[in-house]
Amino acid sequence: MSAGFRISPALWERIHYFASFPQTGVSLQQMVLFGQHPSQGTLLKASQFLSEELPVRLAHRVKELDALPCNLSDMPSIRKVKDWYAHSFEELINFPPLALSPSARQSLNALLSSSPSTSEAAAIGRPCDPFLPPSIPNPALSHDQMDADDMGAWAFGGGGANGPYGEGVPYRAADREDGSGKDKGTAGSWKNGGSFTSVRNGGIRLRAPIEKRYYAHAPSHLYPPEVHDYNARFTRVLEAIKRRHDPTVATIAQGVLEWQRTRDIKPGSGVGVAGSGATNGGGEVQAWLDRFYMSRIGIRFLIGQHVALNSQQPHKDYVGIICTQANVHDIVQEAIENARFVCEEHYALLRGPPVQLICPRNLTFAYIPGHLSHIVFELLKNSLRAVVERFGADAEDKGVGYPPIKVIVVEGSEDITIKISDEGGGIPRRAVPLVWTYMYTTMGGQSIDQDYHAGDFQAPMAGFGYGLPLSRLYARYFGGDLRLISMDGFGTDVYIHLNKLSSSCEPLP
Numbered sequence: 063m064s065a066g067f068r069i070s071p072a073l074w075e076r077i078h079y080f081a082s083f084p085q086t087g088v089s090l091q092q093m094v095l096f097g098q099h100p101s102q103g104t105l106l107k108a109s110q111f112l113s114e115e116l117p118v119r120l121a122h123r124v125k126e127l128d129a130l131p132c133n134l135s136d137m138p139s140i141r142k143v144k145d146w147y148a149h150s151f152e153e154l155i156n157f158p159p160l161a162l163s164p165s166a167r168q169s170l171n172a173l174l175s176s177s178p179s180t181s182e183a184a185a186i187g188r189p190c191d192p193f194l195p196p197s198i199p200n201p202a203l204s205h206d207q208m209d210a211d212d213m214g215a216w217a218f219g220g221g222g223a224n225g226p227y228g229e230g231v232p233y234r235a236a237d238r239e240d241g242s243g244k245d246k247g248t249a250g251s252w253k254n255g256g257s258f259t260s261v262r263n264g265g266i267r268l269r270a271p272i273e274k275r276y277y278a279h280a281p282s283h284l285y286p287p288e289v290h291d292y293n294a295r296f297t298r299v300l301e302a303i304k305r306r307h308d309p310t311v312a313t314i315a316q317g318v319l320e321w322q323r324t325r326d327i328k329p330g331s332g333v334g335v336a337g338s339g340a341t342n343g344g345g346e347v348q349a350w351l352d353r354f355y356m357s358r359i360g361i362r363f364l365i366g367q368h369v370a371l372n373s374q375q376p377h378k379d380y381v382g383i384i385c386t387q388a389n390v391h392d393i394v395q396e397a398i399e400n401a402r403f404v405c406e407e408h409y410a411l412l413r414g415p416p417v418q419l420i421c422p423r424n425l426t427f428a429y430i431p432g433h434l435s436h437i438v439f440e441l442l443k444n445s446l447r448a449v450v451e452r453f454g455a456d457a458e459d460k461g462v463g464y465p466p467i468k469v470i471v472v473e474g475s476e477d478i479t480i481k482i483s484d485e486g487g488g489i490p491r492r493a494v495p496l497v498w499t500y501m502y503t504t505m506g507g508q509s510i511d512q513d514y515h516a517g518d519f520q521a522p523m524a525g526f527g528y529g530l531p532l533s534r535l536y537a538r539y540f541g542g543d544l545r546l547i548s549m550d551g552f553g554t555d556v557y558i559h560l561n562k563l564s565s566s567c568e569p570l571p
Contacts, residue, residue, distance in 0.1 A: 069124075069148045077151060080121035087568035090540050093367055093384055094428055094564070098376040102285040102293060105372060106160070109296045112368055113157060119361055120151040122571075123354065131346040132321070139317030143310055150303045157299060166286035297372040300365045310358060315528065318347065318501055333500050351500050353571035356535050360568050363430070363539075388429040390471055390478060391421045397435050398469065401442035405450065415449045415464035417442065421471035427478060427562040433536045434560070437544070440529040441482050441556050442467070448486020448554070477542070478560045485553040494548055498534065503527035541566025 069077075096104060127144040128135055135141070162170065318333060333347045363383075370382035379387045398417045405414040445467045450457075457464055465485040472479050489497060496502045534544040541561035548554040 067145045067149045069145070073148065073152055076155060077121045077124050077148065080117050080151070080155075081125040083118050085119050085122065085570045086115055087570050088364070089567055090384065090428060090564040094381050094386060096371060096381055098378065098381060100371055102289050105293050106285075106289050108368060108371070109293055110160075112300070112364060113154060113296065116361065116364065117151050117154045119357060120147050120154070123357055124148050124151060126350070126354070130350060133324075134317070134321045134347060134350075137317040137320040137324075139313050139320055143313050143317070146306050146310065150306060153299060153303065157296065160288065160292045162286065162288050166288055170286060170289075293372055297369055300369055304362065304365050304369070307358075307362070311355070311528070311532075314351070314354070315501070318351070321347075322501070333502075348499055352531070352535065355532060356539065356569060357571050359535060359539050360570070383430055383432070384428060385431050386428045387426040388431050388434070389423075390425045390427070390434070390480075391419070391423045393431050393434050394421060394438050394469060394471065394480065395419060397438035398442060401439050401446055404443060405446040409450050409455045411450070411455060411458070413458060415446055416466040417446075417469060418466045419469045419471075421469070422473070425471065425473055425478070427560075428564045429540070429560065433539070437533045437536050437558055438469075438480065438482075440533045441558070442469075444529060445482055445484035445486060445554070445556075449484055452485075452487040473562070476561065476563060478562050480558040480560070482556045482558075483553065488550040488552050488554050489546075489548040490550050491548075494546065497546065498531050499527065500531050501527045538569055540564065540568075 096108070100108075124144055124147045127140060127147065130140065135144075322333075333351070367382040367384065370380075374380075374382070379385055398419060402414045402417065405411065449464050449467065453462060453464055454460070467485075468481075468483045470481045470483070472481075530544070530546075537544045537558055537560065541563075543559045545557045545559070546554065547557075
């Protein structure tokens with residue numbers, strides 16, 4: 063796995079160049095537009111978007127991994143992850159572009175020009191793509207993190223734009239049309255006929271043509287074998303990259319432990335609260351971990367979605383890995399059963415604390431079931447553990463019994479909210495900020511198997527203090543949030559807010 067890989071000076075130059083460009087966010091709503099049977103042309107557009115977008119995202123992470131605060135970049139595990147990201151970046155920028163024979167190109171052009179949607183659009187002088195529902199800013203983000211005037215109002219730019227790949231790719235306001243120094247448009251705008259749409263992402267203004275967005279409609283014609291082959295080869299590359307990065311969460315956790323040992327920081331005390339002026343650089347490390355893991359969620363989701371669209375059999379309720387009719391009751395019920403099983407195994411209980419679920423059985427919305435299951439599972443583990451440790455593993459034998467944990471699900475106008483309430487004794491008020499920090503835990507025996515190669519949701523994070531902060535990132539990824547209210551001496555309420563409108567942009571770090 064990237065054994066012996068080294069970042070050459072030439073590769074570093076490319077990484078810094080790509081990192082100078084902002085990332086492009088997508089929404090759940092845009093991803094659902096692919097439908098259950100996307101054409102090879104639509105998948106080709108998505109492949110081309112990812113072949114340009116993923117290197118930009120990876121370059122941002124490599125550059126940041128190389129310049130972490132407090133000598134964290136020098137830790138062996140951190141350097142290993144940096145090499146994985148650089149290796150994946152190199153594979154993507156060196157991936158051969160689509161090569162069409164003259165006959166295939168002529169045939170494809172004939173098909174596109176004969177498309178009714180294309181001819182009708184040409185007659186009125188507009189692009190053939192259907193209306194793309196606009197995205198709204200992610201409410202979990204501050205304006206300092208992302209300012210999007212209208213991320214969904216992509217414009218049709220015609221080409222000649224300068225970017226990491228040259229013509230037709232996003233470029234910054236400082237780039238010019240030609241040597242005359244004349245701008246192609248107003249700074250920070252995307253060309254749309256004679257008008258411009260202003261967009262700012264990551265503090266950098268840019269312009270991008272409509273061809274470079276994630277979803278682009280293409281006619282459902284028969285495409286030449288070269289298109290099928292390109293899509294298949296690109297999918298295989300993404301699968302290999304996803305496998306390479308499987309152990310990243312555990313490896314980064316190991317790197318932070320290595321860094322804490324060099325500073326004689328007590329294991330389990332957390333890395334510090336961001337923005338609190340914490341000693342030992344913990345606040346900076348906490349902020350970086352939030353950015354890094356949020357970016358990782360986005361990269362893996364884009365890869366997983368694309369691989370699923372290209373390789374999985376169609377399902378009436380799924381578009382890739384997105385379930386358009388995700389049943390909240392069924393997902394939460396399964397998470398309850400899994401969490402109780404883990405609790406009973408860990409404490410050797412015949413019967414763990416009961417969990418009461420109050421949720422409409424027909425409540426559905428578009429979401430990623432794996433994300434929701436992970437969030438609820440992690441929070442229930444915390445509640446079950448708190449209840450068992452407060453009343454004792456022998457509470458049933460003493461005839462005391464455990465108070466039930468209540469899970470209440472309510473649908474609002476914008477959100478679906480899940481409240482998990484326990485009577486596990488609560489958290490002291492001074493410790494509440496710490497529960498959101500990585501590596502903060504009251505469990506001992508922290509160790510990580512260096513040969514661990516499992517995926518995200520099976521990572522051995524119990525006892526590492528990753529459950530709450532990672533769950534909050536998963537909730538925030540599509541515009542939700544996670545909040546905690548504790549009554550010290552009684553119990554804790556945790557609120558999971560899920561954006562049911564599916565229109566929030568990715569919170570790009």
